[in-house]
Amino acid sequence: MADIDSGSEQPVPRKRADARRNEKALLDAAAAAFVTSGVDVPVRDIAVRAGVGVGTIYRHFPSRADLIVAVYRHQIEACAEAGPALLADSDTPHAALAQWIDLFVDFLVTKHGLAAALQSDDAAFQTLHAYFLDRLVPVCDQLLDAAVAADEIRPDLDAYGLLRGVGNLCIGAGNDPRYDARRLVDLLVAGLRVR
Amino acid sequence: MADIDSGSEQPVPRKRADARRNEKALLDAAAAAFVTSGVDVPVRDIAVRAGVGVGTIYRHFPSRADLIVAVYRHQIEACAEAGPALLADSDTPHAALAQWIDLFVDFLVTKHGLAAALQSDDAAFQTLHAYFLDRLVPVCDQLLDAAVAADEIRPDLDAYGLLRGVGNLCIGAGNDPRYDARRLVDLLVAGLRVR
DNA sequence: CCAACATACGGAACGTCGTTCCGGATGCCA
DNA sequence: TGGCATCCGGAACGACGTTCCGTATGTTGG
Structure with a gap:
């Protein structure tokens, strides 16, 4: 997909480093948890695997479906x-x-x-x-x-x-x-x- | 199915009248609730419909599956x-x-x-x-x-x-x-x- | 290098659900 | 009518998804 804005400045000023790190950790942890326990694995299990709190999951992926899609x-x-x-x-x-x-x-x-x-x-x-x-x-x-x-x-x-x-x-x-x-x-x- | 015991006396001495009444009420209430809300209807809803407590459901039907089968x-x-x-x-x-x-x-x-x-x-x-x-x-x-x-x-x-x-x-x-x-x-x- | 501020974090807290448990009520029979 | 086995109601528990907020931390302008 091409950028919407053709200018050089990015309107989204880049996320914080820890946020990017956690998002990646969550995707990896979720993928592993889905393999082990299926997509119905409890959210807390994914959080533990990723070493984050449950709140962090919902901040990055508003619903469980968004995480599965990702x-x-x-x-x-x-x-x-x-x-x-x-x-x-x-x-x-x-x-x-x-x-x-x-x-x-x-x-x-x-x-x-x-x-x-x-x-x-x-x-x-x-x-x-x-x-x-x-x-x-x-x-x-x-x-x-x-x-x-x-x-x-x-x-x-x-x-x-x-x-x-x-x-x-x-x-x-x-x-x-x-x-x-x-x-x-x-x-x-x-x-x-x-x- | 034929009775197992061929004798005339029933070894199960007949349930109490309120128990029989409640079992019938539960079957009717569950049937109605299943039509309205599907078989996943919360157990408490069925209890309310039948006018009994949730404990009464589990006494008559040990698991939700038994109720559905019935x-x-x-x-x-x-x-x-x-x-x-x-x-x-x-x-x-x-x-x-x-x-x-x-x-x-x-x-x-x-x-x-x-x-x-x-x-x-x-x-x-x-x-x-x-x-x-x-x-x-x-x-x-x-x-x-x-x-x-x-x-x-x-x-x-x-x-x-x-x-x-x-x-x-x-x-x-x-x-x-x-x-x-x-x-x-x-x-x-x-x-x-x-x- | 250091504030100060926006951003992100952790996990407690809440509501819902299935299921269990037990003190008390109630039908049944002598 | 009394006594007892049976049955009842609903509080209580644990698991879960989701929300909330006090705190921590990265970022950035000076």
Whole structure:
């Protein structure tokens, strides 16, 4: 993203050094805690790991959702950017869609509790919900449109519905070896095909 | 279920009248509260509705899951019993399976928060999880086997996986008019068909 | 180098929740 | 009607997310 102001002076006079240090420590601590205990890990645990007080968490990340987004932003961006690339490289739009959804599923199933948080109607997770949707729905829409235009899938499901369905199927994956979210998503995508 | 003891005397000497009255009041209050506020409604709200103290809830229903099971037991039993009936009445096993899953989905999407509670790994919901599985997996298995035997669907998904997938797809249905769980379940079942 | 001020910090405090506990009330039976 | 097992209400506890504020510390102009 380019700066809004084209002038040379920065209107935000740079944060204090300890604040920058703590923000980084918090991101690292949260990432580690999410791996160990899932995204539902108590806020106090993250604070202890980072060696800061709980107040410091809320100063940097107004809601838990903001912290989750900050931790996973890079991976979500990478997923979003992979969409057009796959569409360009794959043999068919449907193959690109299937590969892209695999990427999304791989991301979700390795983040304990994230898929569940994504679907939660708790107000605290609204930012999370919104970020995923804003970033991924347009990409999915593009892939879906291309596949429909190529007459490979039925036109009766929108990107929002598909993403929520895939996200839902990923809930609880990783907790239970008997539940294979990937296979179910494959079946769902298979069900989309025209026959 | 038949009684274990075939004798005429009941070894449990019948509960006190106020206890029976309160248990009924609690079931009614919980059912109403679940409709209004979902199965995650605070325990205190149910107690107020029933006109009892919170201690009374826990005496009759040791965990929140037991209360949920008690409220929905009849509907779950009806769903389980519908399986063999559909198999006998339908033209094909796959049609029976599709209709049975429709029944299950109709049940889940009208109970706010139930599908999410079903997949929760919270220990408090283990009873709920176990009851659904014990009761419905065998029925689903029977339908699945029949459809596989008739060469209508692929044999690569077990009843447990299918039920969890369907349950997952029902999470959040009813909160968001843009999300149509029924259609996604239909796509999933369509993906099961041999082609 | 040193104030003095904005900025940031820590953790106590608050409200909500599920769950447990126990002194007292109440139905039941002799 | 008395006595006792059963059951009740709601206070109490611990965990949690979130807010608040007295204190500490970096920054910057002199």
